[in-house]
């Protein structure tokens with residue numbers, strides 16, 4: 732049931748990713764789900780919005796928060812086609828998202844294990860940290876099992892995370908997009924070289940999701 736449910740909502744996130752593609756943005760999409768219903772949708776839009784924070788997850792979080800009239804999204808799940816970055820995981824923690832599900836991995840900015848793991852180091856059995864005292868250096872924070880937890884374990888909220896849901900499909904949307912963009916740039920370079928063609932196709936600036944991130 733969970734697998735089917737995860738794939739169902741990931742397909743909804745993919746619908747959002749295609750909306751991003753149609754807008755000329757790197758195709759990443761997200762939805763926020765509460766009690767089995769979608770309460771927020773968003774797609775990547777930093778170029779059109781002139782907003783470096785306009786990642787799909789941020790847009791979906793904003794949409795969901797408006798929907799429920801609360802910046803806390805307690806008990807909600809967030810589905811996103813690409814592994815979230817540091818900023819987006821931070822926003823999810825602030826929103827108290829309970830569970831994050833992503834599709835393709837992002838080896839360049841992924842914060843769910845690919846570059847850093849903000850979900851990692853979680854030890855549910857660890858004793859509450861003393862908020863009044865001096866915080867120990869991250870390398871000194873130890874779990875009961877003696878394993879180093881790292882600094883992120885001290886964050887006051889953690890969500891569970893599931894990766895790789897429809898990963899191939901989510902990644903293909905991105906790799907197709909970058910292949911198309913490379914072809915456009917090659918055509919543009921060819922047109923520039925020919926004296927009869929002066930039109931120059933503008934290449935999209937970096938949208939925050941680096942090329943090849945779906946590989």
Ligand SMILES: [Zn+2]
Pocket residue numbers: 786787788815816817818819820
């Ligand atoms: Zn992000």
